[in-house]
Amino acid sequence: RHEEHAVDLSNCAQEPIHRPGAIQPYGAVLVVDAESLQVLEAAVTRQEMREEFGPLVGAHVGAIFDGFFEPRCGELQKLKEGQSLLIGSYPFGRAGAHYVLAHRTPGLVLIDMEERVPGDAGTLEELYPSIQACIAQIEQTSDTIEACAIASAYVRQLAGFDRTLIYQFDSRWNGAVVAEHRNERLPSYLGLRFPESDIPAQARELYRRNRVRLIADSDYTPVPFERAPARRQLEPTDLSQSMLRSVSPMHLQYMKNMDTGASMSISIISEGQLWGLISCHNLEPMRVPVHVRTACEFIGQILSLQIALKERAVSVEKRIARRAVQVRLLGHMAGTEDFISALGREEESLLGLTSATGAAIVHNGQCIRLGACPSTRQIEEIVQWLGSRTPQEEIFSSHALGAEWAPALAFADVASGLLAISISQLHDSFVLWFRGEVVQTVNWGGDPRKGSHGQSPSPRMSFESWKETLRHQSLEWDELDRDAALELRAAIVDIVLRKAEELAALNE
Ligand code: BLA
Numbered sequence: 001r002h003e004e005h006a007v008d009l010s011n012c013a014q015e016p017i018h019r020p021g022a023i024q025p026y027g028a029v030l031v032v033d034a035e036s037l038q039v040l041e042a043a044v045t046r047q048e049m050r051e052e053f054g055p056l057v058g059a060h061v062g063a064i065f066d067g068f069f070e071p072r073c074g075e076l077q078k079l080k081e082g083q084s085l086l087i088g089s090y091p092f093g094r095a096g097a098h099y100v101l102a103h104r105t106p107g108l109v110l111i112d113m114e115e116r117v118p119g120d121a122g123t124l125e126e127l128y129p130s131i132q133a134c135i136a137q138i139e140q141t142s143d144t145i146e147a148c149a150i151a152s153a154y155v156r157q158l159a160g161f162d163r164t165l166i167y168q169f170d171s172r173w174n175g176a177v178v179a180e181h182r183n184e185r186l187p188s189y190l191g192l193r194f195p196e197s198d199i200p201a202q203a204r205e206l207y208r209r210n211r212v213r214l215i216a217d218s219d220y221t222p223v224p225f226e227r228a229p230a231r232r233q234l235e236p237t238d239l240s241q242s243m244l245r246s247v248s249p250m251h252l253q254y255m256k257n258m259d260t261g262a263s264m265s266i267s268i269i270s271e272g273q274l275w276g277l278i279s280c281h282n283l284e285p286m287r288v289p290v291h292v293r294t295a296c297e298f299i300g301q302i303l304s305l306q307i308a309l310k311e312r313a314v315s316v317e318k319r320i321a322r323r324a325v326q327v328r329l330l331g332h333m334a335g336t337e338d339f340i341s342a343l344g345r346e347e348e349s350l351l352g353l354t355s356a357t358g359a360a361i362v363h364n365g366q367c368i369r370l371g372a373c374p375s376t377r378q379i380e381e382i383v384q385w386l387g388s389r390t391p392q393e394e395i396f397s398s399h400a401l402g403a404e405w406a407p408a409l410a411f412a413d414v415a416s417g418l419l420a421i422s423i424s425q426l427h428d429s430f431v432l433w434f435r436g437e438v439v440q441t442v443n444w445g446g447d448p449r450k451g452s453h454g455q456s457p458s459p460r461m462s463f464e465s466w467k468e469t470l471r472h473q474s475l476e477w478d479e480l481d482r483d484a485a486l487e488l489r490a491a492i493v494d495i496v497l498r499k500a501e502e503l504a505a506l507n508e
Pocket residue numbers: 008009012013015017165167177189194197198199200203213215246247248250251254263264265277279451457458459460
């Protein structure tokens with residue numbers, strides 16, 4: 001038995017995928033010093049390129065390839081960090097025509113030279129009617145999932161993949177396929193859920209910054225960089241911006257296990273966060289011409305905007321409704337001496353504030369229960385447990401209380417979810433909200449508990465659907481729920497303080 005590698009699902013996210021030290025074999029990448037414009041590194045797929053044009057590393061970029069870059073050197077030098085420059089197409093002799101694009105990164109200019117694909121002579125303009133039709137349809141729907149379905153259909157039609165699907169992340173970065181368009185060559189993944197580790201954190205961060213990637217052939221041999229002597233001790237260069245960046249071997253294995261020869265994915269960003277991906281698969285390897293990628297990226301951006309708009313509208317609506325409830329609650333509380341009892345008379349408002357199914361107020365040895373709640377004794381136990389937690393926090397929330405504190409399993413039916421605010425440091429005083437259990441069946445695309453054949457860290461072998469029944473969980477509390485609870489807490493603390501001050505003033 002050979003020794004086990006130290007790689008596992010938890011350090012998968014440590015692989016520096018933006019610095020692979022190699023490229024995918026459909027072109028060349030030059031790493032150029034941003035000031036001197038000297039070529040520091042070169043990865044070249046086609047040897048004919050070197051043979052015909054001579055050495056690249058060490059030369060001034062204006063001097064290589066028969067002076068192709070010479071007229072653009074001024075522009076290359078003026079590029080600002082993050083900017084890109086389209087240089088155009090060049091017939092590299094026997095190596096064939098390449099499409100050339102430069103990106104400015106800290107201290108460097110990366111030059112992507114991508115072999116041209118048959119059919120890539122088209123223009124974005126030709127694709128415009130399709131893009132236009134797609135936008136018009138997306139605009140007409142107010143339903144996010146329908147917008148996703150429309151976008152996946154157009155991207156598939158534009159780029160010609162066997163399957164395109166929309167993959168949406170949840171709050172823990174697991175994800176589910178919410179829309180799909182395909183032919184019969186690849187199976188359907190619609191409705192399946194995949195675990196967080198399938199797209200690890202560093203990949204998600206890269207995809208947030210860089211919206212498109214193409215893996216033209218899952219079975220390729222990477223082409224390494226030749227480096228100038230001064231750079232040989234440095235870590236590999238950051239290729240985040242390069243379309244030719246070589247891909248994680250882990251993910252290439254995943255693609256093979258998934259029976260896909262090529263994949264492209266486009267980021268869906270909402271409010272600066274990675275919301276999901278348009279993920280495209282082809283049974284066989286395939287290239288996607290630049291103008292087609294651009295069109296797909298554009299559709300991705302339109303979809304992103306539409307999703308962001310919809311999510312914001314929903315959250316604004318919810319905030320306004322919550323605000324009205326809050327005003328009502330505070331009105332009742334402020335008008336009375338015994339504001340705790342006042343709160344206890346406002347069942348509908350108090351539950352509505354956080355969309356809870358039950359609530360309890362524990363204060364000065366009193367316990368007021370509203371809606372569906374655990375028993376008074378069980379609530380006392382909850383409060384004791386909350387009071388014993390360190391550090392003491394103003395707010396606690398869990399949608400699977402039983403997993404954190406086993407005694408809670410006894411009343412999971414009414415309180416799998418708990419949201420609590422402490423309203424006094426001195427005694428164990430809390431407002432608690434409960435949510436009942438919601439049993440869910442999750443259709444995983446393969447068993448999430450194992451990578452593949454047992455403990456190994458490699459991507460799973462099987463994408464057979466695997467059902468899991470989630471017990472003892474409620475719907476999740478979101479940011480709006482927590483904000484509403486914290487605002488109520490601030491108001492209560494404020495009232496308590498004011499009353500204490502009034503009392504002090506009377507005593508003077
Ligand atoms: C990357 N994983 C990805 C990507 C996708 C997925 C879409 C982006 C690259 C691409 O477009 O192909 C996963 N693809 C999916 C999922 C669906 C899909 C879930 O279509 C659902 C339908 N992956 C693993 C394990 C590891 C791993 C165990 O399963 C690590 C131990 C890693 N996945 C991994 C890495 C990348 C990745 C490192 C980044 C690849 C790169 O950009 O270099």
